[in-house]
Amino acid sequence: MQQVLVTGGTGFVASHCILQLLQQGYAVKTSIRTPDKKNKVLEMLRTGGISDFQHIQFIIADLTADQYWLDAAAGCEYVLHVASPIYLRVPKDPEEMIRPAVDGTLRVLKAARDAGVKRVVMTSNFGAVGYSHRDPATLITEKDYTDPDEKGLSAYNKSKVMSEKAAWQFIREQGHGLEFCTVNPMGIFGPSLGPDLSSGFELLRNIINGEMKAIPNMDLGIVDVRDVADLHIRAMTSPKANGERFLALAGGTMSLLEIAGFIKKHLPAIGAKISTKSLADWKVKLAALLGNQKAKAVAPLLGVNRRASNEKAISVLGWTPRSNETAILASVESLIKYGAV
Incomplete structure (x- = not known):
């Protein structure tokens, strides 16, 4: 039975990776930052249908410290490095987010190398690929890189591109x-x-609860978390994946207005408060300048070209992602299930 280390076991993507690995017959180690997180992971796996936990092992390890990472990687054939350092606030100095993300990635890679791991699959993001792409007529591909010095790039996206580089x-x-x-x-x-x-989920919750009185003019590329986990495992095992990057998106984009209209139409029972009014870009930017925190988060995302290709993952790894609409509906169902709307 091959063993896989999944970093950050409590995370949205990591929990689905662990679930699918166990379902496919792998033994799993996962890192958690504190012992109390173990029960959280086990409960999520129960939700996913797992009842036998003899093939999952927990390692207490933090990306900001060297300790225990070699123990975590020991005996593993593969590592899925999914975790990123967690912040309860956006730091004033971006280096507070960038440095731990870079150092944490290097800790995991060094441990994997020293433990004799065959392959590491790292969860990067679109922020490391497409935020410097200027030509809307040309699809963004894995050959593109975001310039880490791009004006307006968030500390989080800068941390991802710097970590990947x-x-x-x-x-x-x-x-x-x-x-x-x-x-x-x-x-x-x-x-x-x-x-x-x-x-x-917070974005969708704000739309559904009517907290967005008008919807910013923003397009999203979308992917279902189950397909992200599936792509990690395909990239882990395929001989063709070594040395490659794989963009994960269902295909095409949906604007926030399209998402709002879709939810309102298909789930009318919760759609009464959903706005379908468009919010002009200048109003978002003005609100950001005046200190509105939500506007500050949205403003850098306005006008970003997200026309990207998923062809590489499909052709090289045989990946077949669910639709944008399927992913959105599943998210809304979770919001309802956990009482968030």
């Missing part, structure tokens, strides 16, 4: 044969295995 440099210079690839998802939606909901 540092990882590729490590593999080239110090990997000593360690195989490596990345999965770069766009907006991740789909079913949650537990009540702690990710940022994508």
